[in-house]
Amino acid sequence: MNNTNLKNIEKLNYLAWKSRYLCTKTFHESGKGGHFGGSFSSAEILTTLYNGILRIDPKNPKWPNRDHLIVSKGHMAGILASVLAIKGFFLIKKLSEYDQLGSAFGMHTTRKIIGCEFATGSLGHGLGVGIGVAIAKKMDHFNSRVFVLMGDGELDEGSVWEAFMSANKFHLDNLIAIIDRNMFNMEGNTEQTMPLEPLHSKLSSFGWEVKTIDGHDVQELYNTLSKIPFTKDKPSCIIAKTIKGKGLALKEGVYKSHYIKMNDRDYKDCIANIKEKMLNSTAKVGENE
Amino acid sequence: MISVIDKINFKEYRNLINRDILRKILLEIGKIEKNTILLGVDSLESGSGNLFREKFPERVFDFGIAEANMISATAGFSLMNKIPIASFYGFLVPRIAEQIRDDICYNNCNVKMITNTSCFNLATGGPTHHGTEDLSILNSFPNLTIIVPATPKETIIAVFQAVLEHRGPVYLRLTRQMEEEIYSDDQIKKFKIGKSITLLNGIDITIIAAGRSLIVAKKAAKSLQSKGISVRLIDMHTIKPIDKEVVIKAAQETKGIITIEDGNLNGGLGSTVCQITANFFPTIVKMIGVPSDKFTIIGPSEDILWDYYGINIKNIELLADSILQR
Numbered sequence: 001m002n003n004t005n006l007k008n009i010e011k012l013n014y015l016a017w018k019s020r021y022l023c024t025k026t027f028h029e030s031g032k033g034g035h036f037g038g039s040f041s042s043a044e045i046l047t048t049l050y051n052g053i054l055r056i057d058p059k060n061p062k063w064p065n066r067d068h069l070i071v072s073k074g075h076m077a078g079i080l081a082s083v084l085a086i087k088g089f090f091l092i093k094k095l096s097e098y099d100q101l102g103s104a105f106g107m108h109t110t111r112k113i114i115g116c117e118f119a120t121g122s123l124g125h126g127l128g129v130g131i132g133v134a135i136a137k138k139m140d141h142f143n144s145r146v147f148v149l150m151g152d153g154e155l156d157e158g159s160v161w162e163a164f165m166s167a168n169k170f171h172l173d174n175l176i177a178i179i180d181r182n183m184f185n186m187e188g189n190t191e192q193t194m195p196l197e198p199l200h201s202k203l204s205s206f207g208w209e210v211k212t213i214d215g216h217d218v219q220e221l222y223n224t225l226s227k228i229p230f231t232k233d234k235p236s237c238i239i240a241k242t243i244k245g246k247g248l249a250l251k252e253g254v255y256k257s258h259y260i261k262m263n264d265r266d267y268k269d270c271i272a273n274i275k276e277k278m279l280n281s282t283a284k285v286g287e288n289e
Numbered sequence: 290m291i292s293v294i295d296k297i298n299f300k301e302y303r304n305l306i307n308r309d310i311l312r313k314i315l316l317e318i319g320k321i322e323k324n325t326i327l328l329g330v331d332s333l334e335s336g337s338g339n340l341f342r343e344k345f346p347e348r349v350f351d352f353g354i355a356e357a358n359m360i361s362a363t364a365g366f367s368l369m370n371k372i373p374i375a376s377f378y379g380f381l382v383p384r385i386a387e388q389i390r391d392d393i394c395y396n397n398c399n400v401k402m403i404t405n406t407s408c409f410n411l412a413t414g415g416p417t418h419h420g421t422e423d424l425s426i427l428n429s430f431p432n433l434t435i436i437v438p439a440t441p442k443e444t445i446i447a448v449f450q451a452v453l454e455h456r457g458p459v460y461l462r463l464t465r466q467m468e469e470e471i472y473s474d475d476q477i478k479k480f481k482i483g484k485s486i487t488l489l490n491g492i493d494i495t496i497i498a499a500g501r502s503l504i505v506a507k508k509a510a511k512s513l514q515s516k517g518i519s520v521r522l523i524d525m526h527t528i529k530p531i532d533k534e535v536v537i538k539a540a541q542e543t544k545g546i547i548t549i550e551d552g553n554l555n556g557g558l559g560s561t562v563c564q565i566t567a568n569f570f571p572t573i574v575k576m577i578g579v580p581s582d583k584f585t586i587i588g589p590s591e592d593i594l595w596d597y598y599g600i601n602i603k604n605i606e607l608l609a610d611s612i613l614q615r
Contacts, residue, residue: 068368111396117368119396122387128358129392132365132373135350139326140369159388162358170350 006284008052012218014281015086016047020247021274022082022095024267030099033261035107038151039079040257041182041215041242045149046076046083048221055144058088061115067144068133070118072126073151073180074108081105081113089115124157126150127177131163134175134235145174145228153185156194161206168207173229177208177237180215182244184255200239208237215240249273293449294478296321302445307465310441311337311405314448315374319345322453328363328375330356336376337405356381360388360402367398372452378411379404379420379462386426393458394430401452405463407437407500408551408579409591416584425556425581427460428529434482435529437462437550437558439503440470442477443526450482462500466591469504485532491519494609495539495546499525499558502549502577502600509605518609531561533569540570545612547575551600555581573615575608 020043027034050056054067071080078098085092090113098105104112108121120126130148137144154160167175185193196202203210209230213220221240228236245257249269262270297317302310319325319341326348327338333351342349352359356377363373382389382404393400404420411418427435436451436459438444444463451459471488480486485497489510498506503524510520521543523535539546546566548559559576566572579585579598588594595601 070365118364120391122391124357125361125388125392128361128388129365129368131358132362132371133368134365135362136366136369136371139347139371146365159355159357159361162352162355163361166352166355166358166362 009219009222010281010284012044012048012051012222014278015051016043016218017247017274017277017281019043019047019079019082019086021271021278022085022092023078024270024274026082026095026098026105027078028262028267029096032099033259034078035075035258036248036251036260037184037244037255037257038073038180038182039076040246040248041244042073042076042149042180043079043246044216044218044221045178045180045240045242046079048218048225049147050083050087052222053225054147058115061089065142065144068117068130068146070120070126070130070133070146070148071109071116072120072148073123073154074120077105077107077109077113080109080116084113084115087115123151123154124159127160127163130175130177131166131170131172134167134172135170137174138172145176147176147178149178149180152179152181152183152190152196153193155179155196156185164203164206164208167235171233172235173231173233175235176225176228177235179237179239180242181239182242184244184258186255186258188255203237207234209234210237210239212239212241215242216246247274247277293453294446297445297449299442299445299474302441305441306468308337308405310444310467311403311448311463312340314445316340316344318449318452319348322372324370325372325374325452326350326366328352328359328373330354330359330377332376332378335406336403338376356385357388360385361392363400364392364396364398367400372399372401374401374403374452376403376405378418379407379423380418382420382423382426389427389433390430394432397432398458399456401459401461403448403461403463405465407462407464409585409588409594410465412588412591412594415587419585421553421579421585423460423462423552424528424558425553428556428561432458433529434459434527435462436460436482436527437500438526439498439500439524440472441467442470442472442474443480446477446480447482447526450480455482464501466501471504471507480526483527483530483532485526485535486524487521487535488524489520489522491521492543493519494612495521495523495543496549496605497523497525497536497539497546497558497562498549499528500551502551505595505600505602506549506605509602512602512606513609518613525558528558528561531565533565536562536565537569540566540572545573545575547577547605547608547612549577549600549605551595552578553581554578573612575612577604577608
């Protein structure tokens with residue numbers, strides 16, 4: 001790997017941890033806590049998308065031929081807002097409006113968040129929306145793509161499988177489903193709550209070209225996402241294996257990370273841990289962000 | 290600017306009945322607005338999409354028997370400035386209520402939902418195929434406009450306006466039983482979404498109807514008039530947002546109101562009228578419709594079921610008497 005590549009990869013690492021930092025601060029300062037588990041498992045996925053893959057312009061968020069990202073797991077609004085702020089869609093200080101009366105920023109995504117394409121919250125909606133966007137892009141000969149970021153827990157919803165089934169019928173090779181496979185629903189392991197495995201072969205049998213990768217490895221995320229569509233005329237799916245609550249010292253990889261309200265001591269520890277990761281990344285690229 | 294009304298040639302529809310009318314409406318709209326697309330759930334033919342499909346196959350999408358996915362997809366299409374027209378049976382509204390609420394209404398997408406199979410259209414189908422609760426549910430969704438046209442001409446103009454002029458989500462509740470016409474071309478050209486039509490301006494009693502029950506109401510009004518009763522007859526084609534001022538005025542100027550609709554009494558036209566009168570000018574309101582506490586029954590035809598539930602001239606006359614004798 002040459003130096004430029006290394007620098008870019010470490011920059012993505014740094015930005016992913018920075019998004020965790022902002023998200024933690026936002027949740028804690030609101031006094032409410034938040035959906036840490038699913039937010040932190042998606043940090044590298046979102047960061048890589050916004051800083052290496054998506055064809056978007058933060059200064060012109062409605063540019064017609066932009067790529068679309070539909071965040072189907074709407075409860076990760078905290079990390080999405082942090083990543084969008086870092087990318088420059090709005091000022092970072094706007095995040096302090098989280099949870100205020102009538103705010104754009106709350107537990108779930110809203111259309112009031114600049115750069116957020118679609119309001120979600122109740123699960124199992126996003127992929128169907130992505131189907132409509134993808135067909136419309138093809139009708140108008142746009143070469144842009146639509147990405148749908150989904151949780152693995154929401155795959156229990158029947159509407160998701162209706163959507164999986166239809167993507168292949170419409171030959172949507174401009175549609176990319178990314179599954180944040182953190183292995184947990186809200187109240188337990190996905191395989192105990194409602195078994196999804198063998199997920200890869202299930203999705204393949206629905207006509208998707210599927211790749212299973214490490215969802216925290218920004219290099220692997222970048223390389224894989226750069227190769228879409230994996231096969232012409234077929235929808236692409238990435239099963240991104242992640243750790244729920246990645247970065248939480250005490251609750252990493254457990255379902256109890258789903259929603260947390262931290263006490264001040266845990267918050268301090270969490271922030272210290274995240275800052276250390278940010279420093280490690282900047283040290284590797286030899287610059288201070 | 291040329292209004293869509295000027296683009297309608299009512300003569301071309303004159304000899305068409307029922308589903309053929311909607312078939313032609315969709316075709317004509319497709320010719321005028323190239324961004325319209327038609328979505329179905331194994332229902333494009335029964336939903337009168339065949340002429341549109343023959344002419345514009347590349348703008349038609351069949352989602353199979355998967356309504357939730359189709360509704361979510363309509364929202365996606367609208368993000369890309371398409372005007373999706375989704376066609377489905379009215380009884381399916383409870384199943385897709387969340388997709389309509391979150392994806393279409395909350396995101397305020399320019400999506401048009403059309404059912405041409407409402408309430409007792411599929412009479413023999415029984416309760417699972419009776420679309421009785423669609424308005425009860427949809428009436429509570431912000432951003433959504435609900436239109437229930439009564440006659441062929443009103444259906445034509447309502448669909449044209451909803452698709453081509455109105456921006457935002459619309460639910461068009463049509464019927465397969467639509468045959469009788471009560472409007473002249475000139476009368477119907479004044480049609481405006483959200484603005485009711487007062488057909489008779491009497492002072493004794495008000496009848497407010499929506500959909501084909503307006504035909505029943507008109508016949509009842511004629512019978513009441515022959516007995517010397519002065520009737521106010523209102524075509525409340527837009528259930529949401531309802532024409533509030535006209536309801537208040539009727540409450541103030543007549544001795545009572547009768548509402549008539551082919552749907553569940555909870556949350557439909559009658560309920561909305563009661564809310565308005567209770568809040569602004571309390572008066573007696575008698576509601577005709579499908580009772581809310583019992584599932585419907587199988588019947589050989591829509592008309593027989595209407596009679597069974599009292600959606601008929603006789604019931605209007607009885608209720609008018611009871612109001613006027615108070």
